[in-house]
Amino acid sequence: GAVVSQHPSWVICKSGTSVKIECRSLDFQATTMFWYRQFPKQSLMLMATSNEGSKATYEQGVEKDKFLINHASLTLSTLTVTSAHPEDSSFYICSASDYSYNEQFFGPGTRLTVL
Amino acid sequence: EDQVTQSPEALRLQEGESSSLNCSYTVSGLRGLFWYRQDPGKGPEFLFTLYSAGEEKEKERLKATLTKKESFLHITAPKPEDSATYLCAVQVFPTNFGNEKLTFGTGTRLTIIP
Numbered sequence: 526g527a528v529v530s531q532h533p534s535w536v537i538c539k540s541g542t543s544v545k546i547e548c549r550s551l552d553f554q555a556t557t558m559f560w561y562r563q564f565p566k567q568s569l570m571l572m573a574t575s576n577e578g579s580k581a582t583y584e585q586g587v588e589k590d591k592f593l594i595n596h597a598s599l600t601l602s603t604l605t606v607t608s609a610h611p612e613d614s615s616f617y618i619c620s621a622s623d624y625s626y627n628e629q630f631f632g633p634g635t636r637l638t639v640l
Numbered sequence: 641e642d643q644v645t646q647s648p649e650a651l652r653l654q655e656g657e658s659s660s661l662n663c664s665y666t667v668s669g670l671r672g673l674f675w676y677r678q679d680p681g682k683g684p685e686f687l688f689t690l691y692s693a694g695e696e697k698e699k700e701r702l703k704a705t706l707t708k709k710e711s712f713l714h715i716t717a718p719k720p721e722d723s724a725t726y727l728c729a730v731q732v733f734p735t736n737f738g739n740e741k742l743t744f745g746t747g748t749r750l751t752i753i754p
Contacts, residue, residue, distance in 0.1 A: 531683075559741065568727065568746045569684070618683045627672065627731075629742060631683035 548619030555621035
């Protein structure tokens with residue numbers, strides 16, 4: 526199956542700093558990438574959808590100025606959490622797909638802890 | 641609004657004890673129903689996609705089925721390594737062409753006791 530990686534796998538930062546998370550599709554070209562957030566013992570909540578070369582589409586209630594998404598190439602998308610606060614602490618997961626798959630393939634996730 | 645409900649929330653089985661997980665959905669127009677397995681601290685692992693009522697797919701001890709209102713994930717003679725959270729998600733027909741988002745259920749935490 527298709528492989529998606531994320532970096533870093535975990536990160537601890539101080540309140541007020543910004544954190545960047547990378548999502549890469551390793552063996553296919555991802556025309557669409559999705560970013561999810563998952564709180565403990567809860568399901569995945571979609572934050573935004575990004576298509577290569579265009580602006581991301583954010584879900585209702587997700588602040589686009591706080592969660593900056595860039596999908597500059599067919600294999601890389603980044604999520605930057607700006608001015609992070611403790612309530613942003615969560616498990617962030619990306620997924621990637623292309624038109625020939627339809628299925629979304631998920632990365633291993635990034636655990637963010639904001640102190 | 642599209643809704644996905646999974647039951648039970650948690651299930652404990654003895655090794656070898658077969659059972660089924662349920663995913664019921666209410667959507668405007670189902671394009672596909674997806675099953676994923678998620679281990680603690682990891683991203684979901686793709687299992688199956690079902691597209692039409694009556695469709696069935698199998699993989700090792702797992703079999704997924706689909707009706708017009710729900711999907712079942714049957715697990716036959718499970719082993720401890722099948723312990724995980726099983727998530728279902730629905731995808732509806734898009735208004736614009738392209739890969740559309742998934743709406744996830746809350747999952748079933750499955751524990752297989754040796």
